[in-house]
Amino acid sequence: MNHACADCAVRESALCASLNDDELSRLNRIGRRQRLAKGQTLQFAGDDSLVFANVVDGVLKLSTSTADGREQIVGLLYPADFLGRLFAVRVDYDCTALTDADLCVFPRAGFEAALNDFQKLERDLLERTMAELDRTRQWMLLLGRKSAEEKVASFLLNIAERLRPEGCTGRSDGPQTYVLPLTRGQIADVLGLTIETVSRQMTRLKSAGVIALPSIREVTLLRPDLLEAMAEAT
Amino acid sequence: MNHACADCAVRESALCASLNDDELSRLNRIGRRQRLAKGQTLQFAGDDSLVFANVVDGVLKLSTSTADGREQIVGLLYPADFLGRLFAVRVDYDCTALTDADLCVFPRAGFEAALNDFQKLERDLLERTMAELDRTRQWMLLLGRKSAEEKVASFLLNIAERLRPEGCTGRSDGPQTYVLPLTRGQIADVLGLTIETVSRQMTRLKSAGVIALPSIREVTLLRPDLLEAMAEAT
DNA sequence: CGTTCGGTTGAAAGTCTTCAAGGAGGGTGG
DNA sequence: CCACCCTCCTTGAAGACTTTCAACCGAACG
Numbered sequence: 001m002n003h004a005c006a007d008c009a010v011r012e013s014a015l016c017a018s019l020n021d022d023e024l025s026r027l028n029r030i031g032r033r034q035r036l037a038k039g040q041t042l043q044f045a046g047d048d049s050l051v052f053a054n055v056v057d058g059v060l061k062l063s064t065s066t067a068d069g070r071e072q073i074v075g076l077l078y079p080a081d082f083l084g085r086l087f088a089v090r091v092d093y094d095c096t097a098l099t100d101a102d103l104c105v106f107p108r109a110g111f112e113a114a115l116n117d118f119q120k121l122e123r124d125l126l127e128r129t130m131a132e133l134d135r136t137r138q139w140m141l142l143l144g145r146k147s148a149e150e151k152v153a154s155f156l157l158n159i160a161e162r163l164r165p166e167g168c169t170g171r172s173d174g175p176q177t178y179v180l181p182l183t184r185g186q187i188a189d190v191l192g193l194t195i196e197t198v199s200r201q202m203t204r205l206k207s208a209g210v211i212a213l214p215s216i217r218e219v220t221l222l223r224p225d226l227l228e229a230m231a232e233a234t
Numbered sequence: 235m236n237h238a239c240a241d242c243a244v245r246e247s248a249l250c251a252s253l254n255d256d257e258l259s260r261l262n263r264i265g266r267r268q269r270l271a272k273g274q275t276l277q278f279a280g281d282d283s284l285v286f287a288n289v290v291d292g293v294l295k296l297s298t299s300t301a302d303g304r305e306q307i308v309g310l311l312y313p314a315d316f317l318g319r320l321f322a323v324r325v326d327y328d329c330t331a332l333t334d335a336d337l338c339v340f341p342r343a344g345f346e347a348a349l350n351d352f353q354k355l356e357r358d359l360l361e362r363t364m365a366e367l368d369r370t371r372q373w374m375l376l377l378g379r380k381s382a383e384e385k386v387a388s389f390l391l392n393i394a395e396r397l398r399p400e401g402c403t404g405r406s407d408g409p410q411t412y413v414l415p416l417t418r419g420q421i422a423d424v425l426g427l428t429i430e431t432v433s434r435q436m437t438r439l440k441s442a443g444v445i446a447l448p449s450i451r452e453v454t455l456l457r458p459d460l461l462e463a464m465a466e467a468t
Numbered sequence: 469c470g471t472t473c474g475g476t477t478g479a480a481a482g483t484c485t486t487c488a489a490g491g492a493g494g495g496t497g498g
Numbered sequence: 499c500c501a502c503c504c505t506c507c508t509t510g511a512a513g514a515c516t517t518t519c520a521a522c523c524g525a526a527c528g
Contacts, residue, residue: 070379074371087361092368126360127321133367134326137308143377144426145304192378
């Protein structure tokens with residue numbers, strides 16, 4: 001089922017932003033909206049690579065795991081992000097919705113054809129992939145070299161940045177409150193920690209007055225300056 | 235100074251493999267060979283993004299570090315790999331030669347022009363970038379979830395894979411010996427460990443008869459099967 | 469021949485994990 | 499409508515693994 005791109009929430013920011021209206025209408029003919037429920041898995045590691053999509057709304061995770069079940073989240077997809085593994089027969093990681101989500105999905109053949117026809121599309125995809133590679137490498141510094149405190153502080157700042165401005169409440173000159181799309185366990189899987197360590201660090205930050213936790217899924221950044229200092233990034 | 239692509243060691247495997255002879259000769263006009271000495275840094279994090287190159291010979295590292303000096307290696311570049319950050323004004327990480335290295339360097343303007351003119355080049359670059367993203371994400375599982383033993387075992391298998399078949403000696407049906415392009419400290423920076431832990435794990439593997447260490451820079455995989463089991467990957 | 473750099477090894481310390489128990493919130497069914 | 503259950507979160511105590519600190523070794527190099 002098609003959908004009017006004109007009132008798409010990510011018309012200006014997703015991959016399709018590189019296309020003009022004519023080109024877009026052709027792409028639109030092959031795209032279809034898909035709604036995912038929270039927790040639903042779109043693809044499993046080892047599946048044939050058939051899914052190519054823009055995230056319209058919601059947050060998804062990309063994850064891999066060891067044979068004995070340890071999991072690592074290796075990517076988070078927010079609205080306007082692109083999902084799909086070209087040039088590979090199979091995908092290497094699971095993709096699961098962390099919240100209810102809307103996707104604009106393209107079949108592989110059609111997407112590849114569009115990529116061939118619209119050089120701007122390919123250029124934009126290359127640009128996004130390189131940006132994602134940069135983000136991923138920055139994340140490696142966190143995984144390999146940061147302490148639990150630094151990891152949690154970094155994570156909170158990072159998620160705030162990605163969720164802003166829609167995903168938060170509070171006056172722009174005051175503390176902002178965010179609804180976390182991840183459980184403590186999922187945060188642990190992002191940071192390479194255990195759920196208990198994440199919980200303890202959050203409690204410490206709260207006790208220190210750096211953050212507030214209005215509810216289990218919400219976090220208020222009371223002192224982002226202190227958080228920055230604790231994150232100790234580059 | 236130009237160079238004959240015809241006898242380039244990576245003519246068939248680097249980015250330029252996507253070009254025919256005519257196209258290649260045009261690219262060749264703007265490329266120039268650069269030799270790097272071991273330890274030499276090609277670019278620092280924060281530099282303007284001006285370097286675009288194919289690795290012809292040698293091994294380079296990409297690394298970032300925290301303000302207080304902890305370092306994490308976030309990428310290793312082997313012959314035929316591409317180096318360069320398009321679509322960004324500055325680069326986010328250092329690039330340093332781990333061994334003496336040969337590069338085929340292109341100026342930014344010329345490389346971008348070639349990218350515009352030769353769609354195959356852009357396609358190949360997209361393909362390589364996506365493959366690199368996959369490798370990087372797999373590496374995140376190691377950093378976030380694996381034990382020191384698993385990390386070292388994984389690293390040895392990984393480097394053997396990348397160095398084969400040129401970088402090793404030994405009969406193809408027997409144990410193969412590799413010259414490590416990294417010091418213990420650099421291996422530690424790849425794996426998110428300390429130099430002491432790497433050293434201890436290597437000693438343990440040697441004691442267990444899984445590897446041999448003919449010299450400080452060489453490693454022989456006596457029991458790759460055991461190494462695989464210890465790496466415990468996906 | 470001394471210095472330096474990289475590597476190894478030991479002992480102590482620290483951080484994070486593991487194991488365990490309890491609590492809060494939300495949905496379901498009696 | 500309330501009890502129950504399930505999931506997710508928190509907290510404590512003990513333990514394990516990796517790091518830190520320190521000393522020593524060996525090869526390369528001036």
